[in-house]
Amino acid sequence: MSLSPPAERPRPHTLTELFLAFTFLALQGFGGVLAVVQRELVERKQWLTPDEFLEDWAVAQIMPGPNVVNLALMLGARYFGVAGALAALAGMLAAPLLLLLLLVMLRARFADSVAVAGALRGMAAVAAGLIGAAGLRLTASFARSPLPAAWCVALAALGFVLVALLHCPLVYVLVGLGGLACVLTYRRLRP
Amino acid sequence: MNPPLHLVLSWHDWLDLFGHYLLLSLMSVGGAISTTADMHRYLVEQHHWLTQTQFNDSIALAQAAPGPNVLFVALMGWHVGLNAGSMAAALLGVLVTLSGVLIPSTMLTYVASQWGHRNRELRAVRAFKQGMAPVVVALMMATSWILGSANRNPATDWPLWLLAFGTGLLIWRTRIHLLWVLALGALLGAFQLI
Numbered sequence: 458m459s460l461s462p463p464a465e466r467p468r469p470h471t472l473t474e475l476f477l478a479f480t481f482l483a484l485q486g487f488g489g490v491l492a493v494v495q496r497e498l499v500e501r502k503q504w505l506t507p508d509e510f511l512e513d514w515a516v517a518q519i520m521p522g523p524n525v526v527n528l529a530l531m532l533g534a535r536y537f538g539v540a541g542a543l544a545a546l547a548g549m550l551a552a553p554l555l556l557l558l559l560l561v562m563l564r565a566r567f568a569d570s571v572a573v574a575g576a577l578r579g580m581a582a583v584a585a586g587l588i589g590a591a592g593l594r595l596t597a598s599f600a601r602s603p604l605p606a607a608w609c610v611a612l613a614a615l616g617f618v619l620v621a622l623l624h625c626p627l628v629y630v631l632v633g634l635g636g637l638a639c640v641l642t643y644r645r646l647r648p
Numbered sequence: 649m650n651p652p653l654h655l656v657l658s659w660h661d662w663l664d665l666f667g668h669y670l671l672l673s674l675m676s677v678g679g680a681i682s683t684t685a686d687m688h689r690y691l692v693e694q695h696h697w698l699t700q701t702q703f704n705d706s707i708a709l710a711q712a713a714p715g716p717n718v719l720f721v722a723l724m725g726w727h728v729g730l731n732a733g734s735m736a737a738a739l740l741g742v743l744v745t746l747s748g749v750l751i752p753s754t755m756l757t758y759v760a761s762q763w764g765h766r767n768r769e770l771r772a773v774r775a776f777k778q779g780m781a782p783v784v785v786a787l788m789m790a791t792s793w794i795l796g797s798a799n800r801n802p803a804t805d806w807p808l809w810l811l812a813f814g815t816g817l818l819i820w821r822t823r824i825h826l827l828w829v830l831a832l833g834a835l836l837g838a839f840q841l842i
Contacts, residue, residue, distance in 0.1 A: 483715045487830055490716050491791065496819075496826060508781075515780030516761055518787065521676045522753025523718035530754055531761040542758055550746075553715020554722055558742070560713055561723060572838040577712045579837025582808040583830050585796030586815025592788030593820045598781055609782040616786025621793040628677055635783045642779030646771050 467503045469536055472544040478502065479529050479548030484556070487580045490525040490549070492587030495594065504532065507598050519631055525549065603645045604638075612638050653699060653731040662744055665697075665728070669721070669748025674756070680718045680749050681707075691724060702727040722746040792816070807842040 469475040478497075485493045499510050517527035526549055533545025567573045599609035616634050619625040668690055672683045684707065691698040698706075706727060710720035722742045729741030767773050796812040815829055836842045 485714060485826060485830075486716070487712070487714050489711075489791075489795075491788065493826055500823070511781040511784055512777035513761075514784050515777055516764060517757070518784060519677065519780070520753065520757040520760055521674055522750065522757055523676070523679045523716050525716050526718060526750065526754065527757045527761075530757055534758055534762060535765065539758075542754075546750075546754065549716060550719070553713065554719055554742070554746075557710060557713045557715065557719050557723065558726065561709060561726060564709065571840070575837035575840050575842075576834040577837065578808065579811065579833035579835070579842055580830055581712070582796065582812040582837075582842070583815045583833030585792050586812040586817075587792075587819055587826060587829070588788055588795065589792035589812070589816040590819035592785050592792065593816070595781075595785050595788070602781060603778055604782075612782035613786040613789070616783050617789045617793070620787060621790035627682060627787075630787075631677070631783065634786075635780050638781075638783055639776050639779035643771060643775035646775055646778075648771060 469504070472537060472540060475533055475536065475541060476544045476548040479533075479545050480552045483549045483553045486525075486553075487584055489584065489588070492584055492591055494525055494528065495591040496587075498532070507595060508601060511595055511598055515635075519635070603642050608641065653696065655697060655728075655732045657697075657728075657732045657737070661695075662740070665725075665741075666744045666748045669745050670752055673749045673752040676749070676753060680721055687721075687724065691728065697728045697731060698724060702731075718749065719746075721749045811836065811842055 469478060482493055482497045483490055485497075495510060498505050499507055505513065513528055513531055514524070517524045517531060520527050526546065529545040529549045530542045533541035533543070535541070537544065596610075596613070599606045599613075602609050604612075612634065616630060619630050619634065620627065672680070672686060675686075676683050688703060692700060692703050703724070706723035707720045710717060710723055713719070722745060725741030725743070725745030726738045727741070728745075729736075729738030732741075764773055764777075768777075792812075796809060802809070811833060815833070818824060818829065819826070833842075
């Protein structure tokens with residue numbers, strides 16, 4: 458009954474491949490993994506199309522818990538069930554956790570290094586740019602939305618103002634603006 | 649700054665810590681970082697298990713290191729354990745806090761996403777997934793904005809803003825590997841050019 462995806466669609470073939478993919482992805486994520494996740498999963502590995510990424514990200518975002526962890530879990534579960542979910546989760550967390558514990562033990566030595574502080578500052582600025590670019594790339598999907606593209610842009614702009622400039626709590630924006638967007642979409646989808 | 653803490657933690661305390669993080673997990677819509685205010689109240693103000701410095705350090709270090717930001721929770725556990733006196737306790741702290749903050753949310757997400765995938769042809773499920781796209785884009789742009797303007801001093805921080813903006817354009821328009829750009833940012837910062 459279920460539609461099987463086309464055979465040539467890229468996907469991980471083993472749990473090890475899944476684990477390593479998420480380990481590699483997590484270790485590139487300075488200042489958070491969000492900037493890297495779209496680049497790796499959509500553009501390099503092509504496990505997800507941009508539209509699928511946005512849909513899964515919406516679910517990962519609205520559920521409690523860290524959103525990149527939720528996304529890894531959902532993707533792992535889709536390919537290999539519970540085992541896949543655990544492999545993706547372990548990939549996302551294990552190596553970065555070990556690295557972090559190593560850093561916290563070494564940090565006293567570098568606590569007042571100007572160069573280290575500067576490098577961290579530079580990487581944080583780059584990370585901000587990376588996340589912005591990932592968001593801009595995803596606007597391409599507005600053209601395929603059931604909503605008119607202009608509505609999508611307006612909703613996105615309003616969301617940005619509410620969260621970034623007015624500092625509205627995320628819950629209200631997700632429920633209020635997200636709810637509005639979902640209702641508008643529902644009305645435009647064929648029953 | 650703060651005097652070091654020397655704690656004696658009983659099994660009851662560890663369970664209390666675990667239980668509190670289980671609860672926080674269910675409230676962590678938008679990521680564990682959105683519950684930091686409550687973690688501060690619980691760990692620093694109520695129980696005095698962490699110093700203010702340790703609390704701030706846990707967040708700053710996890711932000712700077714690669715990996716999901718949720719790992720700051722593990723560092724809080726690590727510091728609580730260290731305050732209780734041993735490396736073994738520190739590792740126990742990592743286990744207790746990280747598993748506490750992840751188990752409920754991951755189980756909930758697993759069940760919800762499997763349900764959503766099975767019912768993906770339902771009009772309501774399609775409306776949710778497609779309708780949320782503009783909001784998701786908005787949140788990513790807002791995250792970028794908030795991270796990029798964290799220091800908030802345009803007079804001295806304009807080179808950082810320029811770097812963030814330039815990076816954004818470069819990644820948006822080209823297929824250059826992210827690690828090259830990160831390395832460039834690290835070098836510019838290390839040599840105090842930004």
